[in-house]
Amino acid sequence: MDTSKQSAQGEQIAPELAEISLVLVETSHPGNIGSSARAAKTMGMRRLRLVAPKQFPHPDATALASGADDLLEQASRHDSLDEALADCGVAYACSARRRGIRLAELDPRQFASHALEQARKGPVAVVFGNERVGLSNEEIERCQFLVRIPSNPQFGSLNLAAAVQVLTFELRMAALDQVGRLKTEPDPRLPAPLAEMERMFEHLQQVLERIRFFGSRSPVRMMARLRRLLQRGLPDAHEVAILRGILSQIEYMLDHPGRDRKDDNAS
């Protein structure tokens, strides 16, 4: 049941995400194309555009796609970034901040809601550069927005697939958010009625008195403490019944001394 509901959810948000193409520019290692495809597919994206990949198709790409090879097969190939972006209304360049570039800069979260909105109007591109040198200033200037992943200033080097994973994850979160489905599966447990909780606490206090647990401690304060602990977990009716079962069993054993030792030859 979970599965069918999830599937429906996946399909419902797919059309929006599917309008967004990931554009990989001059990728050196075919394995990185594969792992980027995998990352994209886990987040429900479908479109890859490859600009002058060094080696493609390639067994490493297929191997690292590990199941996302449909995205590789459907990927379009282009000789230039201009060609790859020709039909897109908006393009976002994923890059570290760069001197001399004055594009509007978005963080991944701002990017995601912005790009989703644009994707309702038509094709949108997110552009990732070569693994070693990134995007050139010229390439960045083909885009309208710069997306910067706010990484550790002392160690900012996400690999290509990791950057794809982060941005597509944000797109998916934004899409889920917009269909109002981001909410995690609601906790199906119903808290036990308070009257049952009260009977359980009364029972607990009786048993604690009977086993002389309170001693010199204040029963009122100790019960308040136990009450807070158990209430924080919002037990459901079944759980309250289990606790009462334990209390009853303690009483039974105290009423029938020695039963706990019946089969217990060790101690």
Added chain:
Amino acid sequence: MDTSKQSAQGEQIAPELAEISLVLVETSHPGNIGSSARAAKTMGMRRLRLVAPKQFPHPDATALASGADDLLEQASRHDSLDEALADCGVAYACSARRRGIRLAELDPRQFASHALEQARKGPVAVVFGNERVGLSNEEIERCQFLVRIPSNPQFGSLNLAAAVQVLTFELRMAALDQVGRLKTEPDPRLPAPLAEMERMFEHLQQVLERIRFFGSRSPVRMMARLRRLLQRGLPDAHEVAILRGILSQIEYMLDHPGRDRKDDNAS
């Protein structure tokens, strides 16, 4: 100038993130340990705990860390998950939704703000399973929260480093978000170390066996249920000590039959 500002910001948020350990359980491929270290370091995380890695140290780990080998060198190694979590107050299991597991479920964003708040109080763990089989139900039950990355229901298989990248990215975004913000009054209670929780659960099981509570019920399932109930409330060390005090007192009374009736003329 930008760089210095970023550095200062990086340092400012570092202490909080550094309290959060990433726990990699029985990782098969050392390369995945390396790329997880790289992913973690790009987001300013520093602590890795490795539970029974199949091969480590290994040249593949170092190669794929590509500059994050300091995290590998400082990583601690553990024989069991219990050992790795012993000093942690809160542990989050990163896993797909699973039947029969009823931990409170968080999405990555909810997880990040929750974990950051807990990290102000002490060590916190985020637990990732083996690449192929993920975390077992038993391992998940050592944790108090399940974190599910809302991936494509038709293709949900993020690789290990990708999952690490997504969750550490969310932690970093949350940390950046909180810098300079007025924090809500934090809950002052410190969760008990998980090792104390485990000893309490062992003690509880012993007492329940002794009072013959399980009867025809499955002790494993019943304990899992009680574990969830008590974990949901995130008991602090004092509360755990109270529960153990109750258990000890039950044992004392069973060892000394009749004491419970000494002053009890009513029944």
